[in-house]
Amino acid sequence: MTHTATLPPARPPHAWHRKPVFGARAILILLAALAFFIWSAPRVELGVLTGNIQELAVSLAGGQETSQIERGLASISSKMFPIILDERTSLSSGDIPDKDSLPFLARIEHTFTQETALNPETLEIETRQIPQTVLVQPFGYVFYVCSKMLQSIEMAIWASLIAMIVSLLLMPLAAMNFTPHPLVRAGVRAFISFTRTIPELVSALFLVLLFGFGPVAGILALAIHSIGFLAKFYAEDVETADVRPQEALAALGAGPLTVLRLAVIPNVIPSFVALTLYVVDRNIRMATVIGLVGAGGIGQELKGRFDMLQYGHVGTILLVIFITVLILDVISGNLRRKTI
Numbered sequence: 001m002t003h004t005a006t007l008p009p010a011r012p013p014h015a016w017h018r019k020p021v022f023g024a025r026a027i028l029i030l031l032a033a034l035a036f037f038i039w040s041a042p043r044v045e046l047g048v049l050t051g052n053i054q055e056l057a058v059s060l061a062g063g064q065e066t067s068q069i070e071r072g073l074a075s076i077s078s079k080m081f082p083i084i085l086d087e088r089t090s091l092s093s094g095d096i097p098d099k100d101s102l103p104f105l106a107r108i109e110h111t112f113t114q115e116t117a118l119n120p121e122t123l124e125i126e127t128r129q130i131p132q133t134v135l136v137q138p139f140g141y142v143f144y145v146c147s148k149m150l151q152s153i154e155m156a157i158w159a160s161l162i163a164m165i166v167s168l169l170l171m172p173l174a175a176m177n178f179t180p181h182p183l184v185r186a187g188v189r190a191f192i193s194f195t196r197t198i199p200e201l202v203s204a205l206f207l208v209l210l211f212g213f214g215p216v217a218g219i220l221a222l223a224i225h226s227i228g229f230l231a232k233f234y235a236e237d238v239e240t241a242d243v244r245p246q247e248a249l250a251a252l253g254a255g256p257l258t259v260l261r262l263a264v265i266p267n268v269i270p271s272f273v274a275l276t277l278y279v280v281d282r283n284i285r286m287a288t289v290i291g292l293v294g295a296g297g298i299g300q301e302l303k304g305r306f307d308m309l310q311y312g313h314v315g316t317i318l319l320v321i322f323i324t325v326l327i328l329d330v331i332s333g334n335l336r337r338k339t340i
Contacts, residue, residue, distance in 0.1 A: 080315035087140025091133045106137045141313065145298065145320045149288075152297035153324070155215050156283035159222030164276055166223075167230035174235035177246075178256055188231075196228025200286050204295040215296030222283045222290070233275050237268040274336055281332050288321050 041047070052068050059067040091108075102108070112129040119126045170188055172178040179185035200221045207217035238260070245263035254262070291299020298317060305313040 076311075079311035080318075082312065083315035083319060084141050084310075084312040085139050085316065087137040087144065089135040089137075091135055102135075103137055106135060106140075108133065108135060110134075141316060142320070145301065145317055148298040148301050149320050149324055151215060152287040152291070152299070153284055155218045155297055156222060156280060156287045159219045159226060159283050159287075160276065160280045162219070162223040163226030163230050163279065166227050167234050170227070170231040171234040171238060172257075172260060174231060175238040177239055178260055189235075192228050192231045192235075194228075195224050196232065198225060198228075200225045200290050201293060204290040204293050208294050213294040213296070213300070218287060218290050218295030218297055221295060222286060225286075226279050226283060230275060230279055234268075234272060237271045237275075238264055241267045277332050277335055281328060284328055285325065 055064070055067040056069045058064050059070060111132050111134055113132050114127050115130050116125060116127045118124070170192065173180070173184055173188040174192060176185065179188075203224055204217055204221035207220050211217045211220070241264045245267065246259050249259045249263050287297050288299050288302070291297040291301070292303045294300060294303075298321065302314065302317045305311075305317065
């Protein structure tokens with residue numbers, strides 16, 4: 001007698017339910033965000049922005065003669081252009097050099113400047129022409145600005161190097177899987193967060209008081225802030241690295257430092273390179289800004305020319321910064337593609 005195996009009865013298929021796109025929590029969050037934006041918009045004067053844009057649209061459509069934005073652009077273009085390329089130095093009668101001792105391509109020009117002053121005899125305001133001797137060095141100011149831009153790049157590179165070294169030292173202490181004790185990790189993480197929360201301009205203000213005006217304060221300000229980013233991301237990459245090579249080395253009796261050196265670092269090097277290149281790129285941009293508080297670099301020159309209302313020089317500085325950033329973007333992009 002043969003026995004036929006009977007299959008258990010098939011379970012009824014479960015009804016398919018489509019997950020709602022927006023749940024009650026998401027709707028509450030969106031309503032809270034909407035309420036915040038409605039409350040915050042007048043506080044940050046977004047009405048001024050919308051009003052200026054509407055005025056510009058009406059002006060472009062021919063509804064009115066001009067707008068605030070157009071007047072501002074016209075003022076900038078009239079004051080900032082043409083940009084200054086040559087270096088012009090006023091000379092007194094006793095400081096005029098011989099033609100043979102002039103710098104390369106330099107020349108002497110005799111010009112006149114207008115001076116408005118009160119005539120003590122007639123008690124009237126008069127404008128008179130005053131002769132002036134000027135030493136002109138073609139493209140001299142461009143070369144000077146490029147040298148200050150190079151100083152900003154050097155500041156960024158040194159700051160990134162210091163931040164990278166310190167971050168590599170802090171990395172095993174801040175990583176959960178390599179720290180010697182949770183309290184050590186908490187302390188190191190708190191220090192890293194503290195360095196990251198201090199803006200470069202704020203730290204540069206204090207460092208200028210300690211080290212004086214110049215690039216040293218700028219290098220330290222950029223390095224302190226960069227440590228907060230690099231150390232955090234280095235530690236997180238170590239924590240999320242592939243555990244299989246680590247377990248294999250640990251099974252062979254390797255210590256934590258050996259595991260870190262042989263199993264973790266080779267695995268996370270591409271990410272480390274990408275993060276470091278990003279920090280270098282960011283530091284070069286910030287190096288042009290912290291000079292505004294006297295921390296060296298091209299920003300210091302920018303602040304001085306802006307305070308003296310020499311907008312032609314400001315235009316030259318901004319053009320050099322723009323070209324430098326474009327070149328560095330191309331270089332950093334190529335480095336990322338080759339290393340990642």
